[in-house]
Amino acid sequence: MMSLTKSLLKSKTLLPIFLIIGLLVIPAGKAYSQGVLIPQSFFLESPYSITDVQANGEWIDLEDGNGNLWMTRFRADINLYENLLGVYVKVPFAGNSGGNLDGDFDIGNIGVGGKAAVVSTDSTVLTGGFEIIVPTTSDNNGALLARNYFRDFVYFVDEAWTLVPYAVFGAGNGMFGFQANIEGDIMLNADDIEGDSTEYLVKYGGTVSLTPEFNLPFAMSFLVEVLALSSLSFDDNITGGWINPGIRVGGQTLSIGIAGEIPFGSDEVKDFAKFGLMADIIFRFGS
Numbered sequence: 001m002m003s004l005t006k007s008l009l010k011s012k013t014l015l016p017i018f019l020i021i022g023l024l025v026i027p028a029g030k031a032y033s034q035g036v037l038i039p040q041s042f043f044l045e046s047p048y049s050i051t052d053v054q055a056n057g058e059w060i061d062l063e064d065g066n067g068n069l070w071m072t073r074f075r076a077d078i079n080l081y082e083n084l085l086g087v088y089v090k091v092p093f094a095g096n097s098g099g100n101l102d103g104d105f106d107i108g109n110i111g112v113g114g115k116a117a118v119v120s121t122d123s124t125v126l127t128g129g130f131e132i133i134v135p136t137t138s139d140n141n142g143a144l145l146a147r148n149y150f151r152d153f154v155y156f157v158d159e160a161w162t163l164v165p166y167a168v169f170g171a172g173n174g175m176f177g178f179q180a181n182i183e184g185d186i187m188l189n190a191d192d193i194e195g196d197s198t199e200y201l202v203k204y205g206g207t208v209s210l211t212p213e214f215n216l217p218f219a220m221s222f223l224v225e226v227l228a229l230s231s232l233s234f235d236d237n238i239t240g241g242w243i244n245p246g247i248r249v250g251g252q253t254l255s256i257g258i259a260g261e262i263p264f265g266s267d268e269v270k271d272f273a274k275f276g277l278m279a280d281i282i283f284r285f286g287s
Helices: 002-010 014-023 141-149
Strands: 052-062 068-081 085-097 105-107 110-120 124-134 161-173 176-188 198-210 219-231 239-250 254-265 273-284
Touching: 052 254, 068 141, 085 141, 105 141, 110 161, 219 254, 239 273
Parallel strands: none
Antiparallel strands: 052 068, 052 273, 068 085, 085 105, 085 110, 110 124, 124 161, 161 176, 176 198, 198 219, 219 239, 239 254, 254 273
């Protein structure tokens, strides 16, 4: 699996193929049957529920001779009611290549969740959700490097269960969109971190987007996402941040995103990784 996934991620034809497919998607339409036009963020939970399958691939260049970190996530969503209520499952993977470490490609902890919009108007939406992250990962190099990158920390801690309550606010006006997220990560059986059975983190961030009306057979959105994760109970607390500027093209059936990843924050994060690139693809089975 490692060689296949790395070959796909490393292929120089991957991004052009994604773009060509996106150009063939007709009509563009809105991504949702009702509510605000908010393009799908790259790493933040959407306020809406749509029946779809998603896959992304990331390449992160590491400091200190550690080579590259490769991350992949597969996700499936089921819309239960008018894009306002849904359930989902997330399956992450992480691997490494080059540098001083042996190559590993490891499954992460699997997330299962649900969300519901408590407020939905033509210009705003407020959604609450809850996710349970089930321990399925290991302590191999791929998982350890993903943990050091910190953004998806709770998905790569061995034997830990994590409870994740979260809220998402979205607002839009014409071609302008805004989204803000906040979540709490309550890690149980987390002895593998610092010997404490319970650890607490908070993740927060937002995305601003612009979706101009181009004379094209597909929608095109420009996004800037800022995401941060802070530990609250570590002996030496860490805050990691990531700026993700990118573009999303597609329509009701298929959406493709391409973005950069610029890490900042505590030394443990910004001195670990230089920068990264990601691409994702979403197939939708409903409006």
